[in-house]
Amino acid sequence: MDWGMESRMARIIRPPARRGVMLAVDHGYFMGPTRSLERPSETIGPLVEHCDSLMLTRGVLRTSVPASSAVPVVLRVSGGSSIVGADLSDEAITTGMAEAVRLNASAVAMSIFVGAAHEHQTLVSLGRLVDEAEAVGMPVLAVTAVGKELEKRDARYLSLACRIAAELGAHMVKTYHCEGFERVVESCPVPIIVAGGPKVPEREALELVRSSVDAGAAGVDMGRNIWQSDR
Template identity: 65%
Template sequence: MDWGMKNRFSQIIKPEDGRCVMLAVDHGYFLGPTERLENPRETIRPLLNLADSLMLTRGVLRSSVTPESNTPIVLRVSGGSSIIGEDLSKETITTSIDEAIRLNASCLALSIFVGSKYEYQTLKNLAKLVNEGEKYGIPVLAVTAVGKEMARDARYLGLACRIAAELGAHIIKTYHCVDFRKVVDGCPVPVIIAGGKKLAERDALQLTYNAITDGASGVDMGRNIWQSDNPVAMIKAVRKIVHENFTAQQAYDHYLDLIGLKNTIRKGTSART
């Protein structure tokens, strides 16, 4: 890596511990107004300085994030289909490298759909994006998107992550699964996990802990943070696991402390507060 690439990469994966807490707020690019993300500005504001980086589209970046922020931007640059469209895997690159530079992006993010109808198109998108990013020293994060018909198991996710790395992705975002260590061991670049669907806070913290224990370099969480009734407390608890090696129970106790309920909820209880 040249200096610029190394510098941007270090803004995403923190060199102090090789980990990251990325906040995903890019859901609207195919879901539209998502519950508790209807007004991105209001959702992002209290969480912005608590995230190591922010993953979002250029439209939400321009409209909803203060330009005075120092939080690194992971710019979502793929899209072209919606939840009601023909096929979610039918994506293209929607944002130019020139635009990414104007927006001072620290990383570019794009989805690949291995095994889908449009697998070739999405993998070609990734290769093209890596080529463009290399010219200007901007790393690329590949998201191993999973369709309803695909199994989220170590064999499939390991295949998708390895292909993304082979095509030049610098970071991979995927899902945690049984035997996740095999996915990490088979991928030569850092792997972070998606939070996925909304879980109870205790369960989301357990997911975070399991992923870190199994070798993930961090998390890119969205709904499990900003759909919580206490999103600030939740992201702080996630940070405790990722950057301070808290157990899931220790992080949950910290969460309860922050919201003032530790003395009224029995330890280990999974409850949405």
């Protein structure tokens, strides 16, 4: 791993513990103005000091995060579908690597949809993104998306999706916690970040974080379970 890549990775998964807390605020790229994220700057402002990095789109970065902010950015670079469209898996790269470098991103992120109609499209896009990212020392976070099929979140499926992402060159993988999560971690040779998913009771969210880290996750990427909380 070259110096630039290693330096950027360390901003996301922080030494010496090699753990990280990512705040996810990229939901609008396919969900629109989600509850409690209608005005991104108002949501991000009070929370940014409590996270290690932000996952967001270039539009929200430009309009809602001060350029003086020191928080590392994981830039969402895929999109092209919406919650009201026919197929959430119909994604492609929407933000180029030169733009990610201009925006001083610490990593780029895209979704893959293993087993979905557009599986091939998203996996090939991941491989190409890794090629472009390696050329400039930019880590790639592959997100194992399941669209509206939440029942896919079991150890067998997630192990498959995470391993494929790693095999194609992703430097980190974001996936879901599940029963038998240790199997997912053990079969993936790169760090795993656990997604928060839909809003659940606060204690359940905290237990998810603890269980994930105990099983070997390098960190969590929480969104709705933070900014939709009543506290």
